[in-house]
Each structure stands twice: as structure tokens, then as C-alpha cells.
Amino acid sequence: MTTATALPNERTDDRRDQRPYRITPARVLRSEWHKLRFLRSSWITLASASFLMLAVGLVMGTTYISDGGDSDVDTVVLVLYGSMLSGLCTVVLGSLVTAGEYSTGLIRASLAAVPRRLPVLWAKAAVFTVTVLVTMFATALITFLAAQFFLHDTDQAASLGDPGVFGAIVGNSAAITLLSLIALGLGALLRSVPGAIGAYVGGVMILPEVLSLLPYDVVESAIKYFPTQAAGVLGSATPLDGDASTGGAVLALCLWAGASLGSAALLLRRRDA
Numbered sequence: 480m481t482t483a484t485a486l487p488n489e490r491t492d493d494r495r496d497q498r499p500y501r502i503t504p505a506r507v508l509r510s511e512w513h514k515l516r517f518l519r520s521s522w523i524t525l526a527s528a529s530f531l532m533l534a535v536g537l538v539m540g541t542t543y544i545s546d547g548g549d550s551d552v553d554t555v556v557l558v559l560y561g562s563m564l565s566g567l568c569t570v571v572l573g574s575l576v577t578a579g580e581y582s583t584g585l586i587r588a589s590l591a592a593v594p595r596r597l598p599v600l601w602a603k604a605a606v607f608t609v610t611v612l613v614t615m616f617a618t619a620l621i622t623f624l625a626a627q628f629f630l631h632d633t634d635q636a637a638s639l640g641d642p643g644v645f646g647a648i649v650g651n652s653a654a655i656t657l658l659s660l661i662a663l664g665l666g667a668l669l670r671s672v673p674g675a676i677g678a679y680v681g682g683v684m685i686l687p688e689v690l691s692l693l694p695y696d697v698v699e700s701a702i703k704y705f706p707t708q709a710a711g712v713l714g715s716a717t718p719l720d721g722d723a724s725t726g727g728a729v730l731a732l733c734l735w736a737g738a739s740l741g742s743a744a745l746l747l748r749r750r751d752a
Contacts, residue, residue, distance in 0.1 A: 537622075624646055657710070
């Protein structure tokens with residue numbers, strides 16, 4: 480009797496184990512989160528980005544002198560001057576998230592588990608975006624408040640309630656995130672960490688400076704919407720005359736990031752891992 484009652488349960492368990500494992504967006508997102516979470520270089524890079532922003536901000540706050548050479552600089556720009564260094568760290572991380580898997584061969588396992596391929600790229604981008612945005616926003620907020628502790632009796636004193644200040648902090652974090660997404664797309668496109676970083680430095684950072692030397696008004700107008708120039712608009716509480724509008728800068732950065740990821744998605748469907 481005991482054997483007879485046990486066999487049906489065993490057959491039911493066997494059928495349950497043999498059912499195909501469903502691939503859902505939530506499971507793909509969880510997989511990419513685990514990759515980012517347990518990769519030591521991810522947290523080292525993010526910690527470096529946060530440290531650089533905070534350290535530079537504290538240096539600016541403790542060494543600033545009223546009516547000095549920086550008196551006409553935007554308060555948020557002055558305090559978050561380390562964002563340029565932080566952005567380089569997150570750009571490297573973006574390249575590692577995609578191109579790093581090609582160098583280790585892990586991408587083959589990822590694409591074998593998700594044969595449609597594109598959900599892997601979208602999940603990587605989503606997890607990376609949320610992680611970098613939250614980290615950079617928290618760091619920027621802490622850096623601003625810590626620097627203002629030393630700037631409260633200077634002409635650079637400001638509070639989060641002042642016009643444009645909180646928006647500039649959010650914009651600074653969003654700009655770093657979108658710039659890093661461009662690098663993530665380049666990493667998936669070129670499948671090489673050095674290649675992606677080189678393409679980013681050459682195309683995003685150096686090319687606009689070279690083009691600015693050309694004496695053409697149309698070039699000058701177009702450069703306003705290049706990634707680094709648009710990012711500068713988002714991180715400033717008082718944008719300068721001649722800069723792109725805030726809405727135009729956001730749209731430009733989103734389009735640049737979308738173009739990078741879209742190109743990577745197109746080739747991901749056509750090329751072997």
C-alpha cells in the first residue's frame with residue numbers, strides 16, 4: 480500500500496521537473512542584477528565614482544574664498560566639479576557591463592539562456608541605469624550638503640530650495656547616467672572594453688572640441704546638443720546664454736543613448752556571440 484501511493488506522487492514530481500523553464504522579463508532582470516551585484520569591479524568602480532565626487536566637492540568647499548576667481552561659477556557646478564571624474568568611472572563600468580562579458584565568454588551562456596537576445600541587452604541597460612542613477616543622485620546630494628557646510632558664510636552659499644539647485648543635482652545625476660549608457664551601448668556594439676572606452680573618449684569628449692574650431696554657425700549650433708555639452712546644461716542651476724534649453728539637452732542625451740543602444744541591438748540580432 481505504501482509503494483502504491485508513493486508512485487503517483489513520484490511521477491507527478493518528475494513531470495513537474497520536466498516542464499520548460501519560462502523566460503520572463505523579471506527573471507532576466509534578476510539575472511542581470513545578480514551579475515552586476517556580485518561582480519567586484521562593479522562596486523569598486525561605483526565606490527570610486529562616489530569617492531571622487533565627494534572628495535572634489537569637499538576640496539572645493541573647504542578651499543573656496545569669497546570674491547575669488549570662482550565667484551561667478553554656478554554653485555552646483557562648483558560643488559559637483561568632481562562629476563567629470565565620476566562620469567569617467569561610470570563610463571568604464573558601462574563598457575564592462577556589456578563588453579566585459581564578451582571578453583570572458585559569459586555572454587554565450589546569457590544568450591543561450593535567452594535565445595531572443597534583446598531582452599538581455601534591455602535588462603542590462605535597465606539594471607545599470609537604476610543602479611548608476613540612484614548612486615550618483617545620493618552622492619551628489621550628500622556632496623552638495625557637505626560642501627555647503629563650509630560654504631554657508633560665502634557668496635556661494637545655497638540651499639536645496641533655491642531656484643534650480645535641486646533640479647541641477649537631479650540633472651547632474653541623470654546626465655552621468657545617460658553618458659554612461661552611451662558607453663554601455665558602445666561596449667555591446669564593439670565587444671571590446673578598450674575599444675568602447677576609446678570610442679567614447681574620441682567621439683564624445685574629443686570630437687566636439689575639434690569641431691568647435693570650425694568657423695561655421697551651423698557647427699556651433701549643433702555642438703550644443705553633443706553629449707558632454709548637453710550634460711553640462713543639465714548639471715547647472717543657471718544655464719549660460721547660448722546653451723541648449725534643458726528640455727533640448729535631455730532629449731539630445733536620450734537620443735544619443737538610444738542611438739548607441741539601438742545600434743548595439745541591431746547588431747546583436749545579426750551577429751553570433
